[in-house]
Amino acid sequence: MQKLLIIITLISSLYSSDLISPIPTNEDYDINKALLGKKLFHEKRLSVDNTISCASCHIITEGGDDNRKFSIGVNNKKGNVNSPTVLNSRYNLSQFWDGRAKDLKEQALGPIHNPLEMNNDFKNIISKLKNDDYYKNAFKIYKDGMTQDNILDAIVEFEKALVTPHSKFDRYLLGDKDILSTEEKEGFELFKDYGCISCHNGVNIGGNLYQKMGIIKEYKIKSGNLGRYNVTKNEEDKYYFKVPTLRNIEHTSPYMHDGSEENLKETIKVMIEYQVGIIPTDEEIYKIELFLKTLNGNTPVIMVDE
Structure with missing residues (x-):
C-alpha cells in the first residue's frame, strides 16, 4: 500500500495547477436566444402533463441539479440515475453520465422524449405554445419561427450562458495566491498527491473523460446502471462513467451517479478508497473538502435578475 502511495505521489508530481484552467x-x-431559452428552460408545458420543466431537475441557483437521489418526472415517475449539474455543462466532452448525448442539443432532446421525465413530443409542445403571445413574438428571431430545432437551439443557447466564473480557486490560479487559506492550499496539494487531478482537470475540473468507478476496489453499483456500456455495448466499458465536474460541488449533493453519498466527506473517502485503494485520514478529508469548497463560482449573469 505504501508503495502504491509513493507511485501515485510521483505521478501526481508531474501535474500542477496548470492542468486546471479558470x-x-x-x-x-446570443443574448436574445438565451433569454428565450431561459423561458423555455422553465416552461412546464414542455412536459406532457404540464408539470415538469428542465428547471425541475436543474435548479440553477442551487447548484444546477435538484438535490435528489433520483429526479421525479411526470406522474411521479422516478429515474435511476442522479441528475448532474447543468452549470458549466458547455465544457463537457459529452452529456449524461454515460455520454449518450454528444452535445447540449442532444441532451436537451433526451428528457423531452423520455417516458420517465417529460414523456412528450414536439408536435404536442408546439401546439401548446404557438398561441402564446410571448413565444409568438420571441420566436421571430428565427426565420422559420417555432420549430423543434429552434426550441432546442434556444435552450442550448441559455445553457451555454450557465457558467460560474470567479471562484476563489480561479482567482488563485489567476495570481491571487493569498486568497486561499493554508488549509485550503494543503487540501489542493492532497488533491494532487492522491491523483484526483488526473481525472478532475481542465476548465470544468472534470467532464472531459470517462473513468471506471472502482479502479482498485470493486464498487457495487447500487442503481444497476452500467455506465458507458449502455451506449457502446462493449464489455470493457461496464462501470465507466463520465467524470463529473467538481465546480460548485458543495451545492450538488447527493453525490455519485447513483446518489448514494449524502455529503462531501463520505464521497471523498469513497473515491480515494475505491479509485486509489487508500483510506485517507479525517484530517486529509477535511482539508480536501475545504479545497473543493473553493470551487464555488458566481451565479450565472443571466440569472442575476432572479
Missing part, C-alpha cells in the same frame, strides 16, 4: 469570463452566446 472559467473564461468572455464566453460568447
Whole structure:
C-alpha cells in the first residue's frame, strides 16, 4: 500500500495547477436566444402533463441539479440515475453520465422524449405554445419561427450562458495566491498527491473523460446502471462513467451517479478508497473538502435578475 502511495505521489508530481484552467469570463452566446431559452428552460408545458420543466431537475441557483437521489418526472415517475449539474455543462466532452448525448442539443432532446421525465413530443409542445403571445413574438428571431430545432437551439443557447466564473480557486490560479487559506492550499496539494487531478482537470475540473468507478476496489453499483456500456455495448466499458465536474460541488449533493453519498466527506473517502485503494485520514478529508469548497463560482449573469 505504501508503495502504491509513493507511485501515485510521483505521478501526481508531474501535474500542477496548470492542468486546471479558470472559467473564461468572455464566453460568447446570443443574448436574445438565451433569454428565450431561459423561458423555455422553465416552461412546464414542455412536459406532457404540464408539470415538469428542465428547471425541475436543474435548479440553477442551487447548484444546477435538484438535490435528489433520483429526479421525479411526470406522474411521479422516478429515474435511476442522479441528475448532474447543468452549470458549466458547455465544457463537457459529452452529456449524461454515460455520454449518450454528444452535445447540449442532444441532451436537451433526451428528457423531452423520455417516458420517465417529460414523456412528450414536439408536435404536442408546439401546439401548446404557438398561441402564446410571448413565444409568438420571441420566436421571430428565427426565420422559420417555432420549430423543434429552434426550441432546442434556444435552450442550448441559455445553457451555454450557465457558467460560474470567479471562484476563489480561479482567482488563485489567476495570481491571487493569498486568497486561499493554508488549509485550503494543503487540501489542493492532497488533491494532487492522491491523483484526483488526473481525472478532475481542465476548465470544468472534470467532464472531459470517462473513468471506471472502482479502479482498485470493486464498487457495487447500487442503481444497476452500467455506465458507458449502455451506449457502446462493449464489455470493457461496464462501470465507466463520465467524470463529473467538481465546480460548485458543495451545492450538488447527493453525490455519485447513483446518489448514494449524502455529503462531501463520505464521497471523498469513497473515491480515494475505491479509485486509489487508500483510506485517507479525517484530517486529509477535511482539508480536501475545504479545497473543493473553493470551487464555488458566481451565479450565472443571466440569472442575476432572479
